[in-house]
Amino acid sequence: MEIREYIKQNLPRIIDEWASLIRIPSISAEADHHDDMIRCANRWCELLKAAGADRAEAMPSDGNPIVYGEKLIDPKLPTILVYSHYDVMPVAPLELWKSDPFEPSVRDGRLYARGADDDKGQAMIQVKAFEYINRMNELRCNVKFIFEGEEEIGSPSLESFCKKHKDLLKCDTILVSDTSMIGKDTPSLTTGLRGLAYWEIEVTGPNRDLHSGHFGGAVMNPINALCKILSQVVDDHGRITIPGFYDKVLPVPEAEREMIRQIPFNLGNYKKAIDVDDVAGEEGYSTLERNSCRPSFDICGIWGGHTGEGSKTVLPSKAYAKVSCRLVANQDHHEISEAFAKYIPTLAPKGVRVKVTPMHGGQGYVCPIDWAPYRAAEQGFTEGFGKKPLAARRGGSIPIISTFEQVLGVKTVLMGFGLESNAIHSPNENMDLEVFENGIVSVVGFYHHI
């Protein structure tokens, strides 16, 4: 049976299986979802076995269990290791969701739910392509699966798991569907990822909240101080001011800048889609360069003082921020993390104490486009989407890609099927069902051509 016919006949069942995963709120960042992590891992084991894996189990790690599955047909044939994650991001602010984030809702050809794309949806694409290849008896390689439960909190247990189970995870190619394409009509394969460093900053002023009338103007306010500090991390040219920050950044080659200029991109539509009057960023770079080849600094969260109803006048004791840098290939996240932790306190005005806590980080990654598995993926995409995919660096971070490279010594092909409009990490995350189908066709093509 042809793959599109297979999908057509099996779609209700596939969506049921997908929904069974979505209904488990496997939020790794929130401790009270511990049991959901285990339920979600076990559900994946069932689905992997149903799809044809000979073995699938939730294995213990230092943190949430890691799902391992395999179908080994011949030790002489190449082995593909499919990576995904079964954890999802928190869902706040809940009031902005048009439907329950943990109850899939299909509207206008899209399935809405937390994890619809990232990464339960993309993992379903992988598993359903594997199922088809299996049932058609077309499998010509060994396949292993590793689905972790801590990707959204920086994969703290994955590296030690890989080191411990190096033989089990032995493979020739890693295949990951956790990235996005340039557009529905512009399929692309991700050839570069940004690295990440993440910190929490705590600024302490007085030992208790003070009355701003009695103390205001005479005692440094820690929120005023925090704003002063954070305002200095990016200068007026959009450059990050951490000493040594750009030392290891390789300039973007002119050839690559030329390729980026060829990517269909309409700045007007881009601004309209996110409803901003203007874009902003590092001087001398285009939007597509800024969000893929150049590093960035974002305050991901800030809080302090009176944040409730009404107009309480207070000079608070503490102020906090969670901040992150996206890094580019060749920047070392450990070095950047240290440089930042040293730098931030030097920006503080007198009268406050500053504590910088590194949270997590990951290295950037570049994939060679003349590598055979990359070529197989390119052919798969051409079959799935009807046109040759572009090679593109993307701005997100999957720190584990460089972990795999370092620990297992294997490179990764990033066959990602997300779209910007899928709103991952945001309210109303969704997956375009046409892309979902084309994605399965693409991965089937990958198996045919590898």
Place this chain on the structure above:
Amino acid sequence: MEIREYIKQNLPRIIDEWASLIRIPSISAEADHHDDMIRCANRWCELLKAAGADRAEAMPSDGNPIVYGEKLIDPKLPTILVYSHYDVMPVAPLELWKSDPFEPSVRDGRLYARGADDDKGQAMIQVKAFEYINRMNELRCNVKFIFEGEEEIGSPSLESFCKKHKDLLKCDTILVSDTSMIGKDTPSLTTGLRGLAYWEIEVTGPNRDLHSGHFGGAVMNPINALCKILSQVVDDHGRITIPGFYDKVLPVPEAEREMIRQIPFNLGNYKKAIDVDDVAGEEGYSTLERNSCRPSFDICGIWGGHTGEGSKTVLPSKAYAKVSCRLVANQDHHEISEAFAKYIPTLAPKGVRVKVTPMHGGQGYVCPIDWAPYRAAEQGFTEGFGKKPLAARRGGSIPIISTFEQVLGVKTVLMGFGLESNAIHSPNENMDLEVFENGIVSVVGFYHHI
């Protein structure tokens, strides 16, 4: 019976009455305490009548009811109007309270509770002095009471109430206990108050939370923008940069600066009490000048993005701050409020929209120290605390003082009995019970000398 003996005999009852007020969580800033406001107003009516008022009722206003009470003995005698407020501040962060904020706890000679000082405790001082004078048949003036329920949210209904009931509130002197003294051993009367202007700022970037990997560096982050904006409001010399901000500020007269220098003040102890390494503020002014005679800018609250557990990477859609300026006599809060609302958007980087919403405000105030009622208060304090009180400008704001001056045409004497260590507006608010007693003696003295 001598007043100290009277207090000794009646203290258990007085504390019971005080506790009955504290147990009503009359938080005006939180809408779900609406019924508590009414209960607290009614409880005050009972207590005023029990203390000797001929009439006491909770009168309707545009907002929470306003308690009015009176004892009129002779229209030819002068009339004192005692102002207080029965509303209290919110109690967050609750985990920092050592005992329930709404259940009084006496420890080491202090009574701990929200409102122990501000202003249920200070109002009890007034009412118990009135009770004594009454029971001893020593009242030689008419007394009126007005206790409002919206002081902590800027008294939005008081001005129209005063205008509507101008005849009812007719008086010669307004007496207010809602300020603090320099120290337990350094009694002082407040002769100046700062004004206030308060705003909420909303910065909007993209129309939804974005993935900081896919958009970071290319789209202005509204928290980054908010920090950039707020960091520019105070310059490196501690001067506020709002155009025209200092135009109407009168220089502090050298004579007053000299008097301020004579106030016992130990900077080391001050820093130690609030546990800061250094003080900060406007260059060229001392700490006591900065917190009383000079304006200030404080960020009272800030929030945006991911403020929960874990390390979510997000480029949020919105960021918010609540900010306030303390103003000094002669600055007009309406003018400052407008100037600020015009200025803030000019500081915004491109790619965000800024909305400034004025919340509330009040004018500053200065009390003449050669005024007879001021002198009576001075004598009362001398009897209560055993030494002549200093005249001092204070940094807080009681916007209604200038409202009274404008609407009723009457000046106010500020007989305040707070201490810095009373931690008003903070966790573990408290009242020193020795000061509480001395306070009652002082107000009794005021009645004797007026």
